[in-house]
Amino acid sequence: xxxxxxxxxxxxxxxxxxxxxxxxxxxxxxxxxxxxxxxxxxxxxxxxxxxxxxxxxxxxxxxxxxxxxxxxxxxxxxxxxxxxxxxxxxxxxxxxxxxxxxxxxxxxxxxxxxxxxxxxxxxxxxxxxxxxxxxxxxxxxxxxxxxxxxxxxxxxxxxxxxxxxxxxxxxxxxxxxxxxxxxxxxxxxxxxxxxxxxxxxxxxxxxxxxxxxxxxxxxxxxxxxxxxxxxxxxxxxxxxxxxxxxxxxxxxxxxxxxxxxxxxxxxxxxxxxxxxxxxxxxxxxxxxxxxxxxxxxxxxxxxxxxxxxxxxxxxxxxxxxxxxxxxxxxxxxxxxxxxxxxxxxxxxxxxxxxxxxxxxxxxxxxxxxxxxxxxxxxxxxxxxxxxxxxxxxxxxxxxxxxxxxxxxxxxxxxxxxxxxxxxxxxxxx
Amino acid sequence: xxxxxxxxxxxxxxxxxxxxxxxxxxxxxxxxxxxxxxxxxxxxxxxxxxxxxxxxxxxxxxxxxxxxxxxxxxxxxxxxxxxxxxxxxxxxxxxxxxxxxxxxxxxxxxxxxxxxxxxxxxxxxxxxxxxxxxxxxxxxxxxxxxxxxxxxxxxxxxxxxxxxxxxxxxxxxxxxxxxxxxxxxxxxxxxxxxxxxxxxxxxxxxxxxxxxxxxxxxxxxxxxxxxxxxxxxxxxxx
Numbered sequence: 097x098x099x100x101x102x103x104x105x106x107x108x109x110x111x112x113x114x115x116x117x118x119x120x121x122x123x124x125x126x127x128x129x130x131x132x133x134x135x136x137x138x139x140x141x142x143x144x145x146x147x148x149x150x151x152x153x154x155x156x157x158x159x160x161x162x163x164x165x166x167x168x169x170x171x172x173x174x175x176x177x178x179x180x181x182x183x184x185x186x187x188x189x190x191x192x193x194x195x196x197x198x199x200x201x202x203x204x205x206x207x208x209x210x211x212x213x214x215x216x217x218x219x220x221x222x223x224x225x226x227x228x229x230x231x232x233x234x235x236x237x238x239x240x241x242x243x244x245x246x247x248x249x250x251x252x253x254x255x256x257x258x259x260x261x262x263x264x265x266x267x268x269x270x271x272x273x274x275x276x277x278x279x280x281x282x283x284x285x286x287x288x289x290x291x292x293x294x295x296x297x298x299x300x301x302x303x304x305x306x307x308x309x310x311x312x313x314x315x316x317x318x319x320x321x322x323x324x325x326x327x328x329x330x331x332x333x334x335x336x337x338x339x340x341x342x343x344x345x346x347x348x349x350x351x352x353x354x355x356x357x358x359x360x361x362x363x364x365x366x367x368x369x370x371x372x373x374x375x376x377x378x379x380x381x382x383x384x385x386x387x388x389x390x391x392x393x394x395x396x397x398x399x400x401x402x403x404x405x406x407x408x409x410x411x412x413x414x415x416x417x418x419x420x421x422x423x424x425x426x427x428x429x430x431x432x433x434x435x436x437x438x439x440x441x442x443x444x445x446x447x448x449x450x451x452x453x454x455x456x457x458x459x460x461x462x463x464x465x466x467x468x469x470x471x472x473x474x475x476x477x478x479x480x481x482x483x484x485x486x487x488x489x490x491x492x493x494x495x496x497x498x499x500x501x502x503x504x505x506x507x508x509x510x511x512x513x514x515x516x517x518x519x520x521x522x523x524x525x
Numbered sequence: 526x527x528x529x530x531x532x533x534x535x536x537x538x539x540x541x542x543x544x545x546x547x548x549x550x551x552x553x554x555x556x557x558x559x560x561x562x563x564x565x566x567x568x569x570x571x572x573x574x575x576x577x578x579x580x581x582x583x584x585x586x587x588x589x590x591x592x593x594x595x596x597x598x599x600x601x602x603x604x605x606x607x608x609x610x611x612x613x614x615x616x617x618x619x620x621x622x623x624x625x626x627x628x629x630x631x632x633x634x635x636x637x638x639x640x641x642x643x644x645x646x647x648x649x650x651x652x653x654x655x656x657x658x659x660x661x662x663x664x665x666x667x668x669x670x671x672x673x674x675x676x677x678x679x680x681x682x683x684x685x686x687x688x689x690x691x692x693x694x695x696x697x698x699x700x701x702x703x704x705x706x707x708x709x710x711x712x713x714x715x716x717x718x719x720x721x722x723x724x725x726x727x728x729x730x731x732x733x734x735x736x737x738x739x740x741x742x743x744x745x746x747x748x749x750x751x752x753x754x755x756x757x758x759x760x761x762x763x
Contacts, residue, residue, distance in 0.1 A: 390619060411637045415629045417622035451641055455763045457622050460736075461727035462755065466763050468645070503730060505756040511648070518760030520752070522727060 104225050105151065109144035111232045112194060115239040116168055117175065119190045122243045124178040131175055139171055165191055194235060201231035237303050244307060321494045325427055328397065328434040335400035339386065389416035389456060393426040394433060398454060401437040405452055410444055416456035422463055423521055428498045432465065435491040436517050440469040443515065447472060463523040471515040495519075527554050527650065528577075530570070532561040532595070533584035533611065541635055542582050542611065549643045564590040572602045579650050582630075582639075585612040585621070596624040607646050609639070627763075649761060658706060660686055662693045671706050675724045675735065679717040712754035715744035722758045725751075 117136040125131060146167075150160050169187045173180060205227030206215075215221070353376055360369040387398050398414060405412045422429070437452070444450035447470045455466040492508070499506040504521035529546060533539045539560050550556045559578070561567040564587050570576050581599065585592030592610060599606055608626040610617070618629050627649075628642035656671045669688060677686040679699050686693045686702070695702070703711065703719050713719050714733065718741060727734045728751060732742050743751055 388615065388618070411641070413634070413638050413641055415618070415626075417619045451637070453641055453645070457625075457763060459625065459759050459763065460725070461734075462759055464756075464759055464763055466760055503752075505752040507753060507756050507760065514648070516760065518756050520756040520759065522729070524727065 101225065102148065102152075104228060106144060106148050108228045108232055109147045109151075110140055111236065113140040113144050113147075113168070115232075115235050116187065116190050117172070118243050119193070119239045120172045120176060120183070120186055123186050124172065124176040124183055135175060139175065143167070143171065161191075193238065197231045197234050197238070198227070201234060202227035205230065234299075237299065241303060241307075317494075321431065322427075324491075324494070325431050325434070328400075328430055331400055333396075335403050336396060338403070339399065387414040387416070389414065389418050390420070391418040391422070391429065393430050394418055394456070397430050397433045397437070401434070401441065405437075405441050408441060408445055408450075410441060410450040410452055412452050412454075414454045416454060417458075418456055419458055419523075423502055423523060424463070424498075428502075432495050432498060432519060435495050436465075436467045436519075439491060439517075440467055440515075443471045444469055458523050461523050463521045465517075465519040467517045469515055470513055471510060472513040526557055527579050527647065528557045528559075529580045529582065530559045530561065530567060530578040531582045531611075532564055532567045532587075533582075534562050534587045535584070536562065538584065538611070538632060541632075542639060545635065545639045546582075546643065549640055550647075554647070563587075564592070564595040568595060568598055571606075572598055575602075577603055577606070580607045580609060580627075580643075580646050582609045582611050585610055585614065585617050593620060593624065596621075596626070600624055607649070609642050609646070611635075611639075652761075656706075656708065660693050660695050662695055665693075667693070671708055672710075672721070672723065674706070674711075674721055675737070676714075676718060676720040676741070677702055678719075709754065710758055712747075712751050714741055714747050714751055720751075722751075722754045725755060728752065728755065 114136055117140065121131065147160070147164055150163065165187065169184050172178070172187055173183050176183070202224070205223045208223070208226070356372060357369065360372065387395065387402060389395050389398060394416065398416070402412045402414075424432070433454075437454075440452050444452075450470050451468075453466075453468040455464070455468075457464060496506050499519055499521065502521045504519060506520075507516075507518045509516050509518075527550065531539055531542050531546075533542070539562070543558060543560070546556060546558065559570070561570075564583075567581070567583075568590065571578070571581075583592050583595060583599075587595075592612070596608055596610075599608065608624065610621050610626045610629045611632065612630070613632045615631060621629050627646055628638070630638045630642055657668050658671050658674075659666060659668050673688050675687045675689060677684050677699065679685075680694060682698070684695050684697050684699055684702055686695055697705075699717060699719060703713065706719075710722055711719050712722055720733065720735075720741065724735050724737075725733050726736050726738075728743070728748075730743075730748060731745075732740050733751065734740050
């Protein structure tokens with residue numbers, strides 16, 4: 097029994113220590129210098145051995161806890177190279193968490209095994225071992241949940257949050273009813289114990305389900321984004337084909353034009369010649385307008401959207417000089433420009449003086465995109481005004497998430513009757 | 526009063542630009558227009574005589590001193606100048622962007638493009654007023670443009686104000702100074718330092734690099750506000 101007890105104690109200590117690092121990592125770790133998990137294990141093994149040695153001298157004394165706290169905080173500071181006070185606060189929080197979970201689990205275990213709680217803490221009883229294992233399981237679930245939620249910035253929809261919160265509350269209510277109804281009857285200890293373990297298993301299952309659902313939600317959003325990008329590319333391909341066929345036609349027309357000019361000169365009809373040349377010139381201006389941005393993807397999107405804008409009678413200007421190498425991937429650049437230009441076109445269908453201006457350039461080490469358009473009615477800068485919310489609400493959201501993934505910034509602001517969408521992305525290539 | 530210099534070797538295009546400028550500002554704002562058919566004359570006015578206009582409309586294809594050479598000289602003397610390149614050639618756009626022009630206007634579409642450029646430029650000019658602040662140190666009192674302050678930081682119970690090329694130690698707390706300056710161009714990077722975003726060259730998650738290659742640490746809670754101030758500052762200037 098003693099051997100088993102001390103082995104269990106060591107495992108508790110090890111788990112606590114590992115979870116302490118996992119918990120600390122969520123708040124203290126520097127995103128750019130990730131710490132390998134191996135470091136945690138290598139630190140935790142000797143550290144928990146040291147703690148067990150201290151515990152053997154005097155089980156659960158307050159001095160041990162303080163030593164444990166200080167030593168652990170020191171290790172954390174060394175591992176995460178973080179701010180001292182911040183580390184102390186986070187680790188203090190962690191210790192409180194451990195304490196609360198331990199108290200709850202051990203008091204339940206004490207009741208089940210028919211011990212008093214002080215007796216349980218200070219002796220090598222089976223109650224302590226049961227309480228220890230259950231509380232460490234809860235601790236592991238809590239810490240990994242905190243870590244996942246904080247460090248990966250997972251977006252969990254409100255629906256799921258409400259569902260899991262409601263589920264946990266229901267579980268707690270059911271288990272406390274069972275506990276108070278059956279708990280005092282010591283004969284039903286075994287039933288109670290199995291119910292309790294079942295509850296733990298249910299909580300764990302709910303937690304895993306929540307994580308899975310949120311991950312699948314993210315996947316779904318990504319898929320939406322990709323399918324939307326495909327629609328863009330398909331559309332712009334058609335636009336390009338149109339442009340090419342227009343060019344081919346122009347070459348053919350050129351021959352005819354020369355013939356006409358030649359004959360007009362031969363007949364000496366100078367006025368008619370002037371009129372003809374003027375007409376040809378304006379049609380040429382129209383045909384030859386093709387914006388070059390320096391990036392073929394951007395060219396495709398910009399020229400496709402230009403054609404759309406033109407069909408709505410929206411003047412379109414582009415000042416773009418995109419360097420050969422940029423941080424943004426082609427698909428992301430296409431998505432940003434496509435979404436923002438779609439919005440700009442749509443916002444202006446009933447404007448009296450519409451325009452779209454695109455400005456793309458590198459300033460200092462910043463890659464900037466600015467799209468300006470007229471918008472005299474008030475705008476909601478966060479979501480969509482489009483009717484089909486399921487399909488379109490994703491536009492600005494996906495721009496925002498793309499920009500965030502490059503550590504950039506996206507702002508959408510209205511001044512007077514002009515709306516400016518500004519994108520800034522570090523240009524470190 | 527808005528001052529605009531137009532420089533083009535072809536009188537036809539000067540007339541065109543003058544008409545559009547005149548029409549755009551008619552009834553809105555008084556305009557002082559100056560015309561130059563030689564880029565050397567423009568350089569003489571701005572670089573030598575230091576008579577700064579608000580906007581320069583500059584042709585690229587000019588004899589002797591071309592538009593790019595002129596732009597370089599202008600930007601070197603007066604970096605904040607709003608430069609509008611004015612050209613028939615579209616192929617120059619990449620080269621042109623080295624000089625950080627405010628706009629690149631194609632003469633073929635001058636009606637639309639120049640008008641939109643003037644609207645944007647005027648909006649920017651209207652919203653930028655140079656502010657001054659009086660800084661008192663132990664042995665001197667000086668009046669400086671706030672745009673000349675690179676950053677300031679806490680130094681014991683006083684503040685070190687880093688100007689371009691020098692530092693002044695003033696008897697004010699960082700909070701007092703920050704609220705006195707009260708400009709969106711200044712952003713707090715941690716509890717002990719405030720930076721003028723125009724001098725930030727690049728940023729990462731935990732620090733910024735200034736034009737002088739000096740690196741400053743950014744507090745974790747301040748990264749978001751630093752980024753948004755940068756985006757706003759440069760976003761309004763392109």
